[in-house]
Amino acid sequence: MAQIFDRSSNALARMSLVLTGILVIALGVTLNELQRSPWVTRQGQRADQPVPFSHKHHVQGLGLQCQYCHTSVEKSSYAGIPPTKTCMNCHAQIWTNAALLEPVRHSWATGESIRWIKVHDLPDFVYFNHSVHVNKGIGCASCHGRVDLMPLMYEQNTLQMEWCLNCHRNPGKNLRPTSEIYNMAWKAPTEDHPVWCSVTDAKTGVPTAESVSCVTKDPTDSGPAMASLDMPATPGAKDAAPGAMVMPASLSYTKFTSQKALGDFLIDQYHIRPPRQLASCETCHR
Amino acid sequence: MTPKTEAGTGAMETGKEQGLTLAEVRRNLQGVKGKKYWRSIDELAGTPEFEAAVLREFPDAAQEWVDPVSRRGFLKLMGASMAMAGLAGCTKQPDEPIYPYVKAPEDLILGKPMYFATAYPFASGSVPLLVKSDAFRPIKVDGNPDHPYNRGTSDPYTQGTLLDLYDPDRAQETTYRGDNREWTEFMMTWREKLIAAKANGGADIAILSTTVASPTLARQWKEAQALYPKAKFVQYDPVNRDTVRTVLGTKDVQYSLTGADVILSLDADFLSGSSFPGFHRLTREYSERRKLASGPEGATMNRLYTVESSTTTTGLKAEHRLALRPSEIPAFTAALAAALGVSAPVPSYGWTDAQTQYLKAVAADLKANAGKCVVIAGEQQDPSVLSLALRINEALGNYGKTVSFTDAINPMPTVQLAELKGLVNDLWSGKVDWLLMLNTNPVYDAPADLNFVDAMRRAKTTVHLGKHADETGSITDWQIPASHYLESWSDARSYDGVASVVQPLIDPLYKSHSAHEIVQAMLDESTKTPYDAVRETWQPLLAKSTDGKTADFEMNWRKALHAGWIDGSALPTAATATVAAINAPAPNSKDAIEVQFRPDPTIYDGRFANVGWLQELPKPVSSLSWDNAALMNEALMVRSGLAEQDIVEITVNGRAVKAPVLVLPGLPDNTITAYLGYGREAAGRVGSGTGYNAALIRTSETMAVAAGASLKKTDGIWGFAVTKSHYQDHRSKFFGGEGTGNNSLEADEALTRGIIREATLGEYKANPGFANEGETHPKVEREITLFPNWDYSTGNAWGMSIDLNSCTGCNACIVSCYAENNIAVVGKQEVRIGRNMQWLRIDAYFEGDLSAPKAHFQPMACQHCENAPCEQVCPVGATVHTPEGLNTMVYNRCVGTRYCSNNCPYKVRRFNFLLFSDYETESLKLMRNPDVTVRSRGVMEKCSYCVQRIQEAKITADKENRPIRDGEIVTACEQACPASAITFGNLNDKGSRVRKLHDNERSYAVLADQNTRPRTLYLAAVTNPNPALEPVVEEHAPTAG
């Protein structure tokens, strides 16, 4: 009489055991990848906006300043989405009948808001404040990426908690002089592209930027280029704020050739809170 | 707000409403018709019959049946849960739209709130306000810090008006006999009527209004009266100041407690009743004299005597309290007056020894402090009390020192009851053709004997202007939605006689209008807006500068709006006034049961009945929420063969009402206290069907107190929602406690456990450190620890100090917390089983014999322990400690094991057992504080020290590179407190107020022996008793009979 199982079943049985193990592991890995995948985070996805607004064209092409549209970024938690009016400032004159701009004109005519899709959408229980970040030397590009190179806006970073913590636990690596906040092309200092910073007088009670001034050209050369945050830079000339001239030429500048060094210097100057406080729950959740 | 809403979509929502335009608000609100929610009286959750049935048949099912939450749609809950799941961070969120402005308002920075000064017009004097507005939506109402009267403090009513504004049940359309009409249609008919009435001088037009607080309205009426000399304008409020009018005519009396070493309150509840004129200032001045800031040496305090017929916090805060039946108080006053050399007839009456002893002591003390004392009379008493009290003050030479007089702050001072009677007679005699009722609800609250409803029907056309289509509005021909004071222009005077402009913060949410417009319609410029009308009123004053020369009106007007009051508008004050000499009537016989009617401490006369915050707010002393009751002392209850929660029929001079019975410690015998404002039938989804309507037995003869009531037990049980452990556990003696066996176990425990610590002034001077000495007064010992103490010495260390000596238990802090922290209202049935969500509660302990108790009030919220027991047991780390010493609760991390709550010795954590937060009602979304997460089902929550305010201040300070200043962060409770009993600040800042208070030797930690190391410390109370008065020990243990 025949056996219940034939020869192959041994191999089968053992293989299936191994397979199960592999499957379990594979599943874990997949889930782990999935929770970080663009499918969940919308990273890099270009939402279907009513108007295909190009930051590239407006920022890089026309050299518009970030604050021209995002007016409250320095004052409020909320950077601000420009009202239709802002668009119409120019588009009342130029491209007055471009089909692409129809929704804008419609909104202007009817008084109904343009319905944009949120690209950077934090969960509602996260309380993010733009003003403190830009005031403490975190540039737009640090979180939003090279917006000036984005024909259509998309989310550069995951905006997940681990990503936030990544910087809150070590703010130094992303700090830059407040004068360079809106500089999309800003690069961390290196040997061949150093940064010079000087402290006028580290007094408290004045806005962060005022006591520190940094330049990207050797200040010993003629006409050091500086800017400070509280003076709205004019489009195109981000490094040539009038205030720069009144700076005493006799400032002792320190040269920085690495982000590490610059970061430590700025943490000290800008009184950045220690990581223990920055990574504390109540910083973002209430 | 109540969780009972129609089913809808349950999307997660945090109150972040940035960029929402008013247009959209209106769109959202459309289709939400007030009437839709109305229910017939039978199905009201609260009616005794229904309650009784539920409780008798399936007690456990009671909450299932009655609980509003459980009535919600099935799917919606799923929706909400899933939405929460979505926020777990492992699933993707739905697309969120952004609606930017088309044209952004000039001054608006989204995300930055703006503050506007205005005032809340209230019959007993307006409350100057500074209102927080986010994207042009008022989201928090607080006192105006610069105003000399209330210095930024407020009270439960005022705080509640915010929810009143967003009440989804408000009337939204002008209706004529139930059909929607346009306001213009009404105006046309109204104008037509006026033109027709011109001939007879408006003889057949009568206006019945709530007490007029607005000088502008008064001016408008004055002008209208000139055009229509025969037209009538009648004011009536169920709680009014007729006593003052009777005694002082058109004058008002003002008390100043700053210079008062001895205060005698004759049934004047000036410490808890926000309804008492000058509450904010009196409470502040009273508590200022009890701070003992200078330390034990030469410490001085005021001394408060209270003679009262109900049990109020004023009585329980008093060093010496005497409970008398309402009708005994006039006689007592007379006797006292006599003792102090006021010539007035004294009705003979058999006082007990204790009462005589009390009288003697008070008289002596007052004499000794002549000119440094004050006698305050209650306004719900017989006029003779006020009359005599004033004469006593005069005799003691208090005039011009602690007592002064001004013109009435209400521009049209009248004896309202008389006027109302007159109006009703006119109605019966058919004289009135058009009856307009402005912001009043006579059908519900007029004296029962006037039978106002039938009288009203005699008028051909009846018009009701009201925020709700209430009992009156639902039967008048015209019902016109009235604007909330935050929606329309007006003006009003505060207690100190200074006028404020009431400026709106938001366009009317619905098609509402104000009384100004209706009266203005009688004038030639019939369509002049309230704004112009108010400006016109103050034109003369503001057009000239202080030195009398002409000045720029616009500039002064803007200054007035900005400051919140009008300079130079104060009323002239006088040291004396002519006081009508009214003699005290003889008291009723001791066995006559007296029913006294009082404004409700939480919903006043019923106008706040639909404000969920105030309904759920536990009343001072009784901790009763969602209902009123026939409050009586235990002796009377037992004698009448009743038990608590029984429903008793109270019959007094021919009228009867069914009321549930609740014992209130300290009430005089044979006395029942009945709060007005309940038993509403058309208040809205929240207010309808709560409690019973005391007005049914309140006649024009017995506005204050009705004597000779008889009690009859009827069947049925009324489930009360008493928010704290009921104090009637008499077994303290059995456990080995103090007293006669009639003591409250809770209170004895509270004292044994050192939760409440108190000393007399003498003891304090003798031993300043009493609060931390002795077996029952353990103190924190930092060196006792198994592990190294965490280091908080650098940076900020947040802490709070609560002064038990100042706290009067007025509840303002709780309502303020509601508004600031988006706290949910859970409904009566949930409160009944102990699930109320208040982060802050005021614990009341009744010491000694429950018939003549001494009470201690203790605000209790999260103590932010440094060794927090709750944190250690949370398996997911949802509650952790911050470097600055906050015990933070991370809602979105919480999975809801409730272990933290079990392990919290202070039981200050609150859990969302069901979906308590309202995610559907559009209007409520507008009210929420965008900086605080709205908690969903299954999440633990608790006091956060207003972390959102801390963060805001930190960011501002960081941007300016400076440390946070002391007092820069003010918690919501601290902000509202009229007694400034709460202080918040940085303990590492040597100079901060809170640090000084923590260093004060009176500071103690509750449950210090648990070594939890709370960051909130309490200042032990110190009382200043009169040595001549040994505590009156009477045996009141109930005896059945």
Added chain:
Amino acid sequence: MALPREGIYGLLAEFETPTELVIAAKAAHDAGWRRLDCYSPYPLEEAAEVIGFHRNRVPLVTLIGGLMGLCAMFSLETWISTLAYPLNIAGRPTYSWPAFIVPAYEWTILFAGLSAAFGMLALNGLPSLYHPLFNAPSFRNGATVDKFFLCLEATDPKFDASEAKAFLEGFHPNSVVEVEY
């Protein structure tokens, strides 16, 4: 019946009592048979002894497993609480080793237990659903019920079908059958 692949697997003798089996097995082992196995319906220590099977490696596997569990959990806890996200919990030190003991303890047992069970199966070469012996009907009927078997395997250098058969029959078994592959 399946065709023989490499001839026969071995010779299978069925005995009625454990005693007979042990006698036969001992004799076979003494006679120099090495590739032989005994089968019984319940643990029969003597049989194993006589065919020279004295100790096994299951305990070692278990020990290793247990230690792995212990280290894994304790280091995980320590890493989480002190490095990954150090938080102030109730003012306790971040490295609260007493609290970490419990989960570590549990995982020690978990890992040890699993290694013991799976180690045993692995060392026994289970699962092997197919086995030549199942070809023998007598084996199918008795091996797990009440009969005792001795099998001399063909792979033994000494093996010769006829000799072996004779040898086994010397012990008066119920039967001796050839088991094919």
Added chain:
Amino acid sequence: MATKEFITNDPRLDPVTGELRVIAPGQSFRSVTAKIADIVLTPHTSLGWLLLLAVSGSAATMLLVAVTWLFLKGVGIWAITQPVAWGFAIVNFVWWIGIGHAGTLISAILLLFKQGWRNSINRFAEAMTIFAVVCAGLFPLIHVGRPWLAYWLFPYPNTMNVWPQFRSPLLWDVFAVSTYATISVVFWYVGLVPDFGTMRDRAKSKFAQYIYGMLSLGWRGNVKHWMRYETASLLLAGLATPLVLSVHTVISFDFAVAILPGWHTTIFPPYFVAGAVYSGFAMVLSLAIPLRKVFHLEGLVTDRHIDNMGKVMLATGGIVAYGYGMEVFMAWYSASHWEFFMMWNRMFGPMGWSYWVLISCNIAIPLTTLWVRKWRTNLTFMFVMSLIVNTGMWFERFVIVVTSLYRDFLPSSWGTYRATKWDYMTYAGTFGLFLTLFLLFVRFVPMIPMHEIKMMLPSAKVKTAVEAGD
């Protein structure tokens, strides 16, 4: 001699030891196999079994309904509130886990102590353990406010960079209970492997052969395999013993680690474990007595078993009684007001009744009667007793959880607790689940380990003469 006569008139006694027999005389390898295997292999299913399954099945469905409603509405449908934030759910959890303990104890500890009598009952005792743990494990899962996030209690890498909080006893529970469940299942299955072999070989239907064949992993009784098998079993037993002791210890930490008077006490671990075993054995009896009747297993589950289990209950009950005594004593001796008030309130407070129920069911009734062997071997008595003890042990947990919480530190927040219909439905439902699983077990799995029984038969011994034989 007295015993001699006794033996002659009483066949239940072992002629040699005078003890009650573990196995009735006259059993052979084949008879044992047949008796046990045929219960499972018989094609015809008894009507009673079907009826019982229907009943328990519907009860289990009720559980499903209750839990569904719970997930839709939230834990608010239960009576839990402030201050009593834990109620039936935790009580049932602790109770069920306790039930489970006896199973492991019988199979593991008694194995180590070489207690032969355990063999006939350990299999279904273990099964009971597993099913009890299933019921218990359900509660922590459903009692949380947001059950869909319960997986946050496990340490797994996530985008939030946050981890469980290892100082919390609840987290310890997670590991203790999950380990306990896993090890119990493994131990149980390992024990079953050889019997599945037997089933495979006895099964007639191809399907049964196939299934049991798979489950048996091709077991063929190789003596070497048996040796490793024995070692593994011993090791598992050796591991399960400290495990079972740790599990209820850890669960007692849920309370002992908290600061609440009535929870915060060092005596909890020992007396929780004792209590667990106490109720566990009670449950084994409640199951064994009917089973032995229905399937006529008097020969295998003899009075000796009933008697011994009675003795164990007596012992553990004694420990529990000591625990209660110590609590009262310490409340007085510690001179701590908290303890004193807690005890007073527990006895005479508004919910004092529950304390007296517990005392009478756990101490008064059993500890006075279980001394008598005549009663210990009286099936009806033991059955009733087992039910009483189970009730008592449930109330013990109720008293600990509820009456400690409802009146704690601040008198202002004292409250009370009244269970809702959903509480009862959920509790009753778990019985349905438990019974359903158990019925399936007795129908499809040999409920008594055959190979272990065989080892105990006289015929299993290898005659010593052999050693001398040539």
